[in-house]
Amino acid sequence: MSLWEYANPKKFMQTSERLLPYVAVLTAVCLLVGISWGFFFTPDDFRMGSSVKIIYIHVPSAMMAINAWVMMLVTSLIWLVRRHHVSALAAKAAAPVGVTMTLIALVTGAIWGEPMWGTYWAWDPRLTSFLILFLFYLGYMALWQAIDNPDTAADLTSVLCLVGSVFALLSRYAVNFWNQGLHQGASLSLDKEEHVSDVFFFPLLICLAGFVLLFVLLVLIRARTEIRLRRLQAIEMRERMG
Amino acid sequence: MIRLLMRDLKLAVRAGGGFGLGLAFFLIVTVLVPFGVGPGGALLARIAPGILWVGALLACLLSLDRIFQLDFEDGSLDLLATAPIPMEGVVAIKALAHWLTTGLPLTLAAPLFGIFLNLPGQGYLWIVVSLGLGTPALSMIGTFGAALSVGLKRGGLLLSLLVLPLYVPTLIFGTETARRGAEGLASSTPALMLAGITLGTLALLPFAAAAAIRINLR
Numbered sequence: 001m002s003l004w005e006y007a008n009p010k011k012f013m014q015t016s017e018r019l020l021p022y023v024a025v026l027t028a029v030c031l032l033v034g035i036s037w038g039f040f041f042t043p044d045d046f047r048m049g050s051s052v053k054i055i056y057i058h059v060p061s062a063m064m065a066i067n068a069w070v071m072m073l074v075t076s077l078i079w080l081v082r083r084h085h086v087s088a089l090a091a092k093a094a095a096p097v098g099v100t101m102t103l104i105a106l107v108t109g110a111i112w113g114e115p116m117w118g119t120y121w122a123w124d125p126r127l128t129s130f131l132i133l134f135l136f137y138l139g140y141m142a143l144w145q146a147i148d149n150p151d152t153a154a155d156l157t158s159v160l161c162l163v164g165s166v167f168a169l170l171s172r173y174a175v176n177f178w179n180q181g182l183h184q185g186a187s188l189s190l191d192k193e194e195h196v197s198d199v200f201f202f203p204l205l206i207c208l209a210g211f212v213l214l215f216v217l218l219v220l221i222r223a224r225t226e227i228r229l230r231r232l233q234a235i236e237m238r239e240r241m242g
Numbered sequence: 243m244i245r246l247l248m249r250d251l252k253l254a255v256r257a258g259g260g261f262g263l264g265l266a267f268f269l270i271v272t273v274l275v276p277f278g279v280g281p282g283g284a285l286l287a288r289i290a291p292g293i294l295w296v297g298a299l300l301a302c303l304l305s306l307d308r309i310f311q312l313d314f315e316d317g318s319l320d321l322l323a324t325a326p327i328p329m330e331g332v333v334a335i336k337a338l339a340h341w342l343t344t345g346l347p348l349t350l351a352a353p354l355f356g357i358f359l360n361l362p363g364q365g366y367l368w369i370v371v372s373l374g375l376g377t378p379a380l381s382m383i384g385t386f387g388a389a390l391s392v393g394l395k396r397g398g399l400l401l402s403l404l405v406l407p408l409y410v411p412t413l414i415f416g417t418e419t420a421r422r423g424a425e426g427l428a429s430s431t432p433a434l435m436l437a438g439i440t441l442g443t444l445a446l447l448p449f450a451a452a453a454a455i456r457i458n459l460r
Contacts, residue, residue, distance in 0.1 A: 159454050178414045
């Protein structure tokens with residue numbers, strides 16, 4: 001039993017089919033509990049009022065926006081090294097989810113920023129690097145769209161993902177150098193005692209879990225669709241040949 | 243490899259287009275900006291380094307799709323791939339040729355165009371230094387983008403979408419160097435970072451670009 005068994009599309013389809021309902025139910029439970037707890041059963045912040053509650057959407061989506069790119073980076077590497085098609089298709093499936101998460105993070109941030117900072121947009125390092133991440137996602141997806149041959153597309157997008165990751169990191173630090181920030185520091189980290197009061201923290205944790213599950217769920221569904229599409233194309237080719 | 247360089251340079255100069263076009267575009271951008279923001283000297287002086295950098299970057303972008311496209315269409319890229327020189331070398335030479343025909347003229351023309359934008363006195367040296375340090379990185383990154391999109395029909399637009407996000411760090415450190423220089427501040431830190439980016443891209447991106455070319459020719 002090893003992880004590489006799932007590189008076999010058949011095995012992947014079987015296992016993911018069995019997993020999907022559980023993941024779907026867990027996602028729904030986590031999101032429902034986390035968001036309704038966060039929205040209705042936490043006190044208003046003494047300074048920010050109820051606008052603080054957008055944190056339950058903003059922080060998880062921002063986290064998944066970055067994690068989705070990291071996942072694409074890992075699956076791209078696996079594709080380039082071991083040539084497992086499922087891996088390349090998973091990267092392709094993750095990109096639209098990641099770009100949506102980035103967009104949600106940007107939009108919720110703008111909605112929160114208007115009453116709090118008095119502006120929808122500021123050229124703050126965190127905001128700017130998210131905008132750049134958004135552009136990277138667009139370029140990556142456009143490259144997938146533009147190439148007809150699936151293997152060539154997988155190869156080229158993987159190369160772009162590797163190079164893009166290096167430049168995305170570079171941009172992150174270049175942007176820090178370029179402008180001072182308005183955005184608060186990390187709201188969650190493992191090495192500090194406490195950033196957010198426990199009252200807000202536990203529902204946030206559940207929301208984070210919900211968003212992770214939502215991402216897994218969407219990527220599984222999209223990857224399964226891609227595999228079916230690939231099979232369909234193979235069948236069509238065979239019919240035309242025969 | 244030197245022959246390949248000479249061939250590319252000759253083609254760029256004789257076939258027209260790429261060589262003069264980039265410069266002309268750069269001139270137009272710098273001339274249009276004062277119409278857009280008004281002729282006030284103080285404002286122009288403040289934004290001059292940034293405008294010169296953005297203009298140079300766009301002019302650079304304009305000629306990128308010519309790097310591999312013509313060679314791909316007439317088959318010489320296939321010949322180069324089977325030639326006894328490594329693909330990485332071919333890519334590096336292509337980037338060098340692009341820089342010599344685009345980046346270098348832009349760097350030399352920038353102080354002249356700086357006059358239009360009321361660039362402060364000490365800025366002239368720094369705009370040349372920053373563009374001289376930064377444009378090789380622009381050419382190399384652009385060559386990588388061109389290698390990715392060489393076989394595509396709608397390559398041009400896609401190329402800009404792929405390359406522009408990659409240009410962000412270079413642009414930030416480049417304008418920062420030029421701006422600090424123009425305002426008389428110490429600008430060696432961003433200049434060193436810019437040089438670091440250029441050297442890093444020159445060292446690593448030929449491999450990525452060569453890999454992309456090989457995939458595209460497969």
